[in-house]
Amino acid sequence: PNDAAYLLFTSGSTGVPKGVAVAHRNATHFVDAMVERYDITEHDRFSQMFDLTFDLSVFDMFVCWERGACLCVPARQETMLPARYINDSKITVWFSVPSTGVLMSRLRMLVPDQYPGLRVSLFCGEALPMDMVQAWAKAMPNSIIENLYGPTELTIACALYRWDHDRSPAECERGIVPIGDPYPGMTALVADDDLREVPQGETGELLMAGPQVAIGYWNDPDKTAAAFVVPPGRDAVHYRTGDLVRRPLPGTPMTYLGRVDHQIKVHGF
DSSP states (O other), X not given: OOSEEEEEEOOOTTSSOOEEXXXXXXXXXXXXXXXXXXXXXXXXXXXXXXXXXXXXXXXXXXXXXXXXXXXXXXXXXXXXXXXHHHHHTTXXXXXXXXXXXXXXXXXXXXXXXXXXXXXXXEEOSSOOBHHHHHHHHHHSTTOEEEEXXXXXXXXXXXXXXXXXXXXXXXXXXXXXXXXXXXXXXXXXXXXXXXXOBOOTTOEEEXXXXXXXXXXXXXXXXXXXXXXXXXXXXXXXXXXXXXXXXXXXXXXXXXEEEEESXXXXXXXXX
């Protein structure tokens, strides 16, 4: 369980790429949580919109196969025409970066009631725009919609938020859907520069601990020590995400506000 299941290297946009070592126990915790949350069965049909070099592909394959569902691998042309792909492949579980949904909206592919067979719609990899979700909800009237959040170091996704037509628009901040609550067994710490928890309602860097925290960076103890830390007054190793979030008030979800550094994300990269 503690051995590395796979290595995924960062893009290297901020220097030499770091090899994230993800353990078997990290991945199985994620898979187990997902199959239960979405009640996956052998009758489901999954999309596959991610390259294998993107860790979200682990969901496509192993959440699907854990319950004997069908993974519908698209041809390259189908990835450019997602509306046709959804209907032709009879997709029931969709997973993509938000940019794909934004593109579909701009190309007028999100026609109301056009995809009645879709029952689960998941987005991850970048900030999720509220207006795109509202259009998606009309096109997929029978689908739950969730925003998944998580860096590679926290194994695919570690926090999630379910869209609610009535409640969610008021909970969005800066037009972005919240990232919600930690996965089962995961804990969140919103901290200041000294890694001490900020008051409720205040902003800080998100650190997370729990069974999905990766082993570290392959053959790079210095960068591992800098990113995988034990904050003051805590016992568990926390991963520093570098993401700026608002520590939620009681009864409200956690919201994503940007980065604590200069990094940006475009189309999931």
